[in-house]
Amino acid sequence: xxxxxxxxxxxxxxxxxxxxxxxxxxxxxxxxxxxxxxxxxxxxxxxxxxxxxxxxxxxxxxxxxxxxxxxxxxxxxxxxxxxxxxxxxxxxxxxxxxxxxxxxxxxxxxxxxxxxxxxxxxxxxxxxxxxxxxxxxxxxxxxxxxxxxxxxxxxxxxxxxxxxxxxxxxxxxxxxxxxxxxxxxxxxxxxxxxxxxxxxxxxxxxxxxxxxxxxxxxxxxxxxxxxxxxxxxxxxx
Amino acid sequence: xxxxxxxxxxxxxxxxxxxxxxxxxxxxxxxxxxxxxxxxxxxxxxxxxxxxxxxxxxxxxxxxxxxxxxxxxxxxxxxxxxxxxxxxxxxxxxxxxxxxxxxxxxxxxxxxxxxxxxxxxxxxxxxxxxxxxxxxxxxxxxxxxxxxxxxxxxxxxxxxxxxxxxxxxxxxxxxxxxxxxxxxxxxxxxxxxxxxxxxxxxxxxxxxxxxxxxxxxxxxxxxxxxx
Numbered sequence: 284x285x286x287x288x289x290x291x292x293x294x295x296x297x298x299x300x301x302x303x304x305x306x307x308x309x310x311x312x313x314x315x316x317x318x319x320x321x322x323x324x325x326x327x328x329x330x331x332x333x334x335x336x337x338x339x340x341x342x343x344x345x346x347x348x349x350x351x352x353x354x355x356x357x358x359x360x361x362x363x364x365x366x367x368x369x370x371x372x373x374x375x376x377x378x379x380x381x382x383x384x385x386x387x388x389x390x391x392x393x394x395x396x397x398x399x400x401x402x403x404x405x406x407x408x409x410x411x412x413x414x415x416x417x418x419x420x421x422x423x424x425x426x427x428x429x430x431x432x433x434x435x436x437x438x439x440x441x442x443x444x445x446x447x448x449x450x451x452x453x454x455x456x457x458x459x460x461x462x463x464x465x466x467x468x469x470x471x472x473x474x475x476x477x478x479x480x481x482x483x484x485x486x487x488x489x490x491x492x493x494x495x496x497x498x499x500x501x502x503x504x505x506x507x508x509x510x511x512x513x514x515x516x517x518x519x520x
Numbered sequence: 521x522x523x524x525x526x527x528x529x530x531x532x533x534x535x536x537x538x539x540x541x542x543x544x545x546x547x548x549x550x551x552x553x554x555x556x557x558x559x560x561x562x563x564x565x566x567x568x569x570x571x572x573x574x575x576x577x578x579x580x581x582x583x584x585x586x587x588x589x590x591x592x593x594x595x596x597x598x599x600x601x602x603x604x605x606x607x608x609x610x611x612x613x614x615x616x617x618x619x620x621x622x623x624x625x626x627x628x629x630x631x632x633x634x635x636x637x638x639x640x641x642x643x644x645x646x647x648x649x650x651x652x653x654x655x656x657x658x659x660x661x662x663x664x665x666x667x668x669x670x671x672x673x674x675x676x677x678x679x680x681x682x683x684x685x686x687x688x689x690x691x692x693x694x695x696x697x698x699x700x701x702x703x704x705x706x707x708x709x710x711x712x713x714x715x716x717x718x719x720x721x722x723x724x725x726x727x728x729x730x731x732x733x734x735x736x737x738x739x740x741x742x743x744x745x746x747x
Contacts, residue, residue, distance in 0.1 A: 348734065351589030351625050369664060387589060387629075387636075395632040403628060420669065422661030427607060434659060469698075483712070507586060507734075 332421060334433050334472045336365035337519040343482065343512025347380055349505060352388040353406045353450065355380035359510060363416065373414035373439065378508070382406045384450065400454035402496050405447035407506055410486065412464050414441035424471070433472040440465040445488045445506070460504065462488030475519055482510040570658060571670050572701040574603040575746045579709060581739025585618055587732055589625050590636060591643050593618035597737055601653060609653035611676060616647040616735075637727070642684040644733065647715070649680030649693060670701040682717050682733075689731065691717030704746055711737040 340362055347355030362375040388404060391397040397404075420436035440463070447458035466484030473479060486506040493500035578600055585593030595618040603609040620643045626636060657673035677694040695713030702708060713735040720728030 348732075349586060351623075385589075391629060391632055391634055395629075395634040397632045397634075419663055420661045420671075421665075422659050422669075422671070424657045424659035424671075424673065426657050428658075432657075434661075436661070505586075 332368060332433075334475050334478070334516075335368070335519050336363075336371070336516050338517045339363040339365060339371075339514050340517065341480065341512050341514040343480070343510040345378070345482070345508055345510030345512075347382075347407060347506055347508060349507040350385075350406070352385055352404055353382040354385060355382045355407065357381070357410075357508070357510070359512065363514075365416075365418075368421070369418050371416040371418065371437075373412070373416060373441065376410075376412045376414065378410035380406070380408055380410065382408070382450065388450075399451055400449045400456065402456075402458070402493060402500055404450055405456075405458045406450055407445045407460075407504075408448045409446035410443065410506075410508075411445075412441055412443035412486075414439040414464070435470040435472070436467070437470070438465070438467050439484070443486050443488060445486065445504075447490075458490060458492055460488035460490050460492075462486060462504075464508075466508070470514070476516050478514045478516065480510075480512055480514055482508070482512075484508040484510070570606060571660075572704055572707070572743075573606070573746050574601075574609070574707075574743050576744040577601040577603060577609070577741050578744065579739055579741040581709070581711065581737040583616065583618075583711075583735055583737035583739075585644065585733055585735055587734040588643070589623065590641050591620040591622050593620050593644060595619070595647075595735075595737075597739065603653075603655075606658070607655050609655060609674075611649070611651040611653055611678065614647070614649040614651065614680070616649075618644055618647070620644070642686050642719075644682050644684050644717075644731075646683040647680060648682075649678055649715075651676040651678030651693070651695075672699040672701070672707075673697070674699065676713070680715070682715070687719060689717040689719050691715055691731075693735075695735070699741070705743050707741045707743065709737075709739055709741050711735065711739075713737075 341359065343357075343359040343361065345357040345359060347357060357378050357380045359376065359378040361373060361377075363371050363373045365371040392399055416437050416439045418435055418437040420434075422434060424432045424434045426432060443462050443464040445460045445462070447460060449456055464484050464486040466482060468480055468482040470478045470480040484507070486504075486508065488504050488506065490500065490502040490504065493502055579598070581597040581599070583593075583595040583597055585595055595616050597614060597616040599611055599614040601609050601611045626641070629636070653674055653676045655672055655674040659671040659673065661669045661671055663669050674697050675695070676697065677692075679690070679692045682689050682691060693713050693715040695711055697709055697711040699707045699709040715731075715733040715735060717731045717733065718728065719731065720726075722728050722730065
């Protein structure tokens, strides 16, 4: 796919050229060179991946920007087991969200007499999900034609759970909300053991315990998550 | 564009390969070895020409504007972008029309006898913008190790004006996008943008406010005039 100009690569190229001169089949080598520039994109990839993921531990910070009554800044701990080049399981994914009130919520409480512990004001504080990860794309990215960075695109889907709490610890009342999530992300490899990743996820959770409220309240809550973090890869070959 | 650096040793290697090719046939495993540089890694200089080059790009996208508490927008966008280099472009015009759907929040807060302020409830309808586009990364990706897909990562920053139901608001925006080339004349693109529109001069105009808008879009681009 890409060539290098490092001295040791020159040596490698010279060795390969010498072998090509001696071994029958150098024409095939040249056709392979031409293959790079070919219009036919239905190739079989003949390179081994430089970076292979195994046991991935991710630390991520993010945002929950969507809710009308609060906005959240999050911290996430995630463990992902990569059992092939194309698939993985996010076995542990726990997010804590630090939330603050929007002006609307403050206004409703201060000017219109809304109660701070109203069920509608519950905030997502803990998010846990278990995801299947599909990693269809792997490749090389040239930055300003100068630097090559390996990258990976992935999709995730799985069940999710959110713990909602009142905005103040003075109030009691937890709300457990199951649901699902899906998303997409991009990873930029810095080294075999470290990569940067950006995640975009959409959680859909239902307030099943809201049915016990008076009056009964059944909500479907859409939570958008935007995350940026780093991953440590252990146990790779 | 891509640099073409061939050292004297590289030329010798190429010459050797040509001589070998003239003498023999077969042995594809040698060809594979040429590409087996992934395990070594390290600094590299790109020597390939770009497979896809953009010139005049006309994009049509479907989008969602999910940020506003009182309504969600389902939008259609048209963009014309002039690409004047491998790394830069100018999105001369971007036009978005948003069809807005109320969320029910207005009814919800009415139980406290509250009404949204008019500025808060003012819904974005039309958005016009112009952006500088920086395209630092061009990628060659393997899809399930069987198909090669070319891709481009780009960033944009610029300004625009938005027509709300009862006001016009100037603002700025920035964003990031990802393009997958299908053929030279067509690509699929995904955009995420953040717009900040102001309603009056902050701290000067009474009831002035800032409206943050997130914009997620997916669409197709037609590339015209490429060489």
